[in-house]
Amino acid sequence: MELFQHLELGLSVALASQNIMYCFLGVLMGTLIGVLPGIGPVATIALLLPITYGVPPESALVLLAGIYYGAQYGGSTTAILLSLPGESSAAVTVLDGYQMAQQGRAGAALATAALGSFFAGTVATFVIALASPPLTKLAMSFGSAEYFSLMVLGLLGAVSLASGSVLRAITMAVLGILLGLVGQDVYTGVTRMTMDIPELMDGVSFSALAMGIFGLGEVVRNLRSPEERTVTKSSIGRLMLSWQEIKQIAMPVVRGTGIGSVLGVLPGGGSLLSSFVSYTTERKMAKDPSRFGKGAIEGVAGPESANNAGAQTSFIPMLTLGIPSNPVMAMMIGALIIQGITPGPNVINERPELFWGVIASMWLGNLMLVVLNLPLIGVWVRLLTVPYRFLFPAIVGFCCIGVFSVTNSGFGLYVLLVAFIFGFIVWELDCEPAPLLLGFLLGPMLEENFRRAMLLAHGEIGTFVVRPISAGILLVALVMILIVALPNVRKSRNEVFVE
Amino acid sequence: MQEVRVNKTVGAGLVFIAFAIAFAFGALQLDLGTLSQLGPGYFPFAMAMLLLILGVVSLVEGLRKPDVSTVTIPWRPIIMIVVALLFFGSTIRGLGLMPTLFLTIFAAAMADKRNTLLSATCLSAVMSVFSWLVFKVGLGAVVPTFGPWLVSY
Numbered sequence: 344m345e346l347f348q349h350l351e352l353g354l355s356v357a358l359a360s361q362n363i364m365y366c367f368l369g370v371l372m373g374t375l376i377g378v379l380p381g382i383g384p385v386a387t388i389a390l391l392l393p394i395t396y397g398v399p400p401e402s403a404l405v406l407l408a409g410i411y412y413g414a415q416y417g418g419s420t421t422a423i424l425l426s427l428p429g430e431s432s433a434a435v436t437v438l439d440g441y442q443m444a445q446q447g448r449a450g451a452a453l454a455t456a457a458l459g460s461f462f463a464g465t466v467a468t469f470v471i472a473l474a475s476p477p478l479t480k481l482a483m484s485f486g487s488a489e490y491f492s493l494m495v496l497g498l499l500g501a502v503s504l505a506s507g508s509v510l511r512a513i514t515m516a517v518l519g520i521l522l523g524l525v526g527q528d529v530y531t532g533v534t535r536m537t538m539d540i541p542e543l544m545d546g547v548s549f550s551a552l553a554m555g556i557f558g559l560g561e562v563v564r565n566l567r568s569p570e571e572r573t574v575t576k577s578s579i580g581r582l583m584l585s586w587q588e589i590k591q592i593a594m595p596v597v598r599g600t601g602i603g604s605v606l607g608v609l610p611g612g613g614s615l616l617s618s619f620v621s622y623t624t625e626r627k628m629a630k631d632p633s634r635f636g637k638g639a640i641e642g643v644a645g646p647e648s649a650n651n652a653g654a655q656t657s658f659i660p661m662l663t664l665g666i667p668s669n670p671v672m673a674m675m676i677g678a679l680i681i682q683g684i685t686p687g688p689n690v691i692n693e694r695p696e697l698f699w700g701v702i703a704s705m706w707l708g709n710l711m712l713v714v715l716n717l718p719l720i721g722v723w724v725r726l727l728t729v730p731y732r733f734l735f736p737a738i739v740g741f742c743c744i745g746v747f748s749v750t751n752s753g754f755g756l757y758v759l760l761v762a763f764i765f766g767f768i769v770w771e772l773d774c775e776p777a778p779l780l781l782g783f784l785l786g787p788m789l790e791e792n793f794r795r796a797m798l799l800a801h802g803e804i805g806t807f808v809v810r811p812i813s814a815g816i817l818l819v820a821l822v823m824i825l826i827v828a829l830p831n832v833r834k835s836r837n838e839v840f841v842e
Numbered sequence: 843m844q845e846v847r848v849n850k851t852v853g854a855g856l857v858f859i860a861f862a863i864a865f866a867f868g869a870l871q872l873d874l875g876t877l878s879q880l881g882p883g884y885f886p887f888a889m890a891m892l893l894l895i896l897g898v899v900s901l902v903e904g905l906r907k908p909d910v911s912t913v914t915i916p917w918r919p920i921i922m923i924v925v926a927l928l929f930f931g932s933t934i935r936g937l938g939l940m941p942t943l944f945l946t947i948f949a950a951a952m953a954d955k956r957n958t959l960l961s962a963t964c965l966s967a968v969m970s971v972f973s974w975l976v977f978k979v980g981l982g983a984v985v986p987t988f989g990p991w992l993v994s995y
Contacts, residue, residue, distance in 0.1 A: 511854055513896065514858050514893065514900065517892050518858065518861055520889050521861070521865045521886060521889050521893065524885065524889070528872075528882035530882065531881070531882050533872060533873075535868065535882055535883070535886060536865060559923060562923065562953075563920060563923065566916055566919040566954055567914060567919070732951075732957050732961075733965060735950070736947045736948075736950040736965050736966070736969065739926055739946070739947065739953075740946055740947045740970075743934075743943070743946055744939075744943065744973055744983075747931075747985070748977065748985075754931075755931075756927050756928075759927055760924060760927045760928065760931075763924075763927070764920075764924075767920065769857065771848075771850075771913045772850045772854040773850050773854070774854050774857075789885075794884075794885065797877060797878065797880055798879065801878045802877030802878030804877065
């Protein structure tokens with residue numbers, strides 16, 4: 344079967360000694376940053392983009408992907424032991440996981456999280472392998488008008504499912520598009536909006552922008568709030584699950600995996616949404632919903648499986664269509680572009696070893712995570728005691744070297760500086776910068792397809808709504824925005840994010 | 843730290859409008875082209891106009907329903923990080939990796955007043971050696987360990 348040929352090719356790439364090393368490094372770092380509060384995966388990947396510059400593209404993606412799903416694992420560790428979600432997607436794990444830890448069942452909660460995630464990761468790997476080729480084929484048949492509409496849908500989808508004001512998120516995306524257009528025009532070679540600064544000819548550096556807004560931005564926000572964390576004094580308890588517990592978690596894990604696999608593919612979906620939906624589902628299906636919030640093991644099993652499945656299937660739109668559905672995927676696209684690879688449906692045909700290698704490595708990485716997390720849990724707990732004031736100067740240092748090594752000029756540091764100040768201002772004004780990043784990456788592609796579509800349609804702007812597929816996609820985008828804008832959906836959506 | 847009261851919706855609107863005007867101005871210097879043959883200025887100009895509209899909507903919304911909230915500006919961290927970045931950007935070529943990084947991290951460490959001179963020095967020393975190993979030895983960065991301002995060839 345074709346599927347197995349693909350997975351075999353993928354495994355042969357993933358099992359190359361170099362890639363095993365990068366995969367291990369990725370999940371190790373991911374766990375580390377998931378455990379350490381105040382350092383998120385977006386910022387870390389931004390910091391590490393420059394390092395991936397010097398390695399082959401498959402190794403780079405294997406490393407970055409490892410960081411992403413590794414952070415999901417690490418985030419649940421702190422959620423269970425500290426009532427402190429290292430990752431936003433682990434927020435619901437706190438509800439029951441921390442209660443379990445208080446009752447001396449931390450070991451069982453950790454084991455549930457690890458096993459559920461591993462199961463979800465395995466299934467999601469197959470989902471990606473099965474869903475990607477047909478999606479790619481579909482995307483290949485698209486013309487520029489359809490592609491433009493698809494990108495509009497991707498952007499609006501990512502924006503509408505994000506937290507905060509939809510209007511501001513869309514506005515940030517538009518601003519991102521404009522920033523992405525700075526530099527040379529691909530068609531005519533004219534320099535655009537560079538303010539006559541020669542260094543801006545090649546455009547605004549993605550790594551400087553991402554590091555300034557996310558890496559350094561996080562540092563300042565963390566420094567503002569005083570550190571407070573207390574490691575649970577009670578013992579972790581045994582890691583083995585009883586037969587009874589295994590029976591209890593089996594169905595929630597399967598349901599969580601299903602929910603995560605589906606929601607992860609949606610633009611803006613991914614792990615956060617998946618874990619919330621899974622938790623609500625488990626609470627509704629439980630015979631005795633009042634146990635939830637008091638240490639129900641299903642409340643850990645479902646969301647932990649869902650967020651891992653969602654984290655993985657969110658790679659599908661990025662790998663097959665070149666459309667990032669969340670900031671982490673935007674970082675991956677950034678990494679590909681730095682490597683000179685244009686993300687999109689061509690990747691699977693032109694670089695099958697990259698495509699299938701990354702997918703196979705995810706399964707391998709999930710296996711490593713089980714080994715890394717369960718027996719070594721004591722080491723991670725000890726790491727939690729490192730104060731943030733010892734960590735953040737290193738982050739600043741890494742940002743500096745990182746930007747310098749990518750741009751190879753002192754000017755990159757000034758871009759970093761401006762991005763940092765800009766990021767602080769917009770974040771304080773409640774404008775989340777993630778849509779800006781998506782817009783920044785999609786901007787040039789949006790323009791290219793828009794111009795090409797208009798050229799083919801002889802200037803008929805109606806081409807986007809006359810062509811049936813394009814019109815259908817735009818309609819979906821419109822409906823999505825309208826739904827989010829409806830007052831009562833808005834209210835319940837806010838409640839979900841506040842919870 | 844300083845507490846400032848701002849109307850966030852109005853503030854966001856103003857930021858967006860400012861960017862929109864700047865980009866529209868930049869785009870108008872370029873050829874807009876015709877609809878069947880779009881020039882390099884068309885798409886940026888259209889996006890700038892869209893941004894302008896969205897910015898105005900935000901501004902109006904903020905003026906109609908004033909939501910004034912308090913923002914805390916952590917001056918010390920901001921200034922120390924700005925100093926660190928400016929220092930790094932302007933001296934990396936001259937001083938080289940090690941001295942520049944040492945002082946950059948030292949400046950950054952001073953952003954948190956709980957760091958003492960001693961702890962900042964230790965952090966800087968450890969981090970610059972670590973980064974030297976990763977970037978210079980491991981990844982073969984082209985920048986010299988000690989730059990031309992310190993070592994004459």
